[in-house]
Amino acid sequence: MTDEAAETPTPPPSPWERERRARTHVTPTRAPLSRERVVEAAFTVLDRQGLDGLSMRQVAAELGVTVSALYAYVSSKDDLLELMYTRLFDGFALPEPDPERWREQVRDYARAGRRRLLSHRDMARISMAHVPFTAELLPHVEALLAIFRTAGLPDRIAAEAGDLISTYIDGFVLEEGMWQDRAARHGGDGSSLARPDWSGMAGEMREYFASLPAAEFPHLRALAGLIVSDSSDERFDTGVEIILRGLASYLPGPGACGGVADA
The missing domain is CATH 1.10.357.10 (Tetracycline Repressor, domain 2)
Known part of the structure; x- marks a missing residue:
């Protein structure tokens, strides 16, 4: 390689190359926080971890926000639980009362x-x-x-x-x-x-009830085939x-x- 070639300046990035690089680093727009999103996130945490694992901190982590951000939409965990319970009734309505039905x-x-x-x-x-x-x-x-x-x-x-x-x-x-x-x-x-493996468990319970002494457990024996349902x-x-x-x-x-x- 000649000295002249070595000193040839590298051309600057073209405009479209700069645009492509910029697009790869764009941060996706986050949906604005709302009470509805907080409740939905709480349901996600509840289904995954159960009530004992549901906390304001876990809900905030699910949404990618700080815990303090949640308090603009819910006043406490009890308030959040009440909103979750109320949400279950969305779209539900009882019919007009009919004394015949x-x-x-x-x-x-x-x-x-x-x-x-x-x-x-x-x-x-x-x-x-x-x-x-x-x-x-x-x-x-x-x-x-x-x-x-x-x-x-x-x-x-x-x-x-x-x-x-x-x-x-x-x-x-x-x-x-x-x-x-x-x-x-x-x-x-x-x-x-x-119930997990309930059929097998139910069968065992029926057999057990049927095997009990008749003099002491006449009713359990008599109902052994009916007392446990699959x-x-x-x-x-x-x-x-x-x-x-x-x-x-x-x-x-x-x-x-x-x-x-x-x-």
Whole structure:
């Protein structure tokens, strides 16, 4: 190489080369923070880590912001949990009360409530800790009471029935969530609504009950084939039906039960 060639200056980058380099370093525009984004991030953390692992710090990390930035949209973790619970009711509405179909309407309400709580991990625990008497949820309470009162239930029973149904739903889904967590701890993904290896466990329990001494456990032996169900859906619906038949016994008419309504 000659000295002349060695001293030849390197040409500057062309304009289009400079533009290409600049584009490779552009930082993507971050979506502005909002209450909706905070709630969605909280659901993501909840599904991944459960209620015990949900914290404002974890939600902030999910969004890539500081914890202090969240407080422009939620006042506390309890406020965030309430917003999450309220979000489950978006798009849900009870039908106009029909006294001829009140049992079916309550059945549908219970099934929808179970589906809501199962849509995210540990929502039954959150539900149990938050009374539904916020401005957003009061219309749902009002609509459920309307079904009971329009059906003809005495006021005392109608007043208790909503809490009874909600407590049953919460407790049932809480148990389901415990089994899902157990499945995850034993190597499953915890996503199935059925109990892990429940069929085998149910069979073992039936055999055990059937083998008990008849003199001491006649009823467990007699019900051994029925006392354990393979299907969570079936168990849930049976429980709802027991509640509905109990409520129906308070309706005015022949054979109706009295006493409690006036207690």
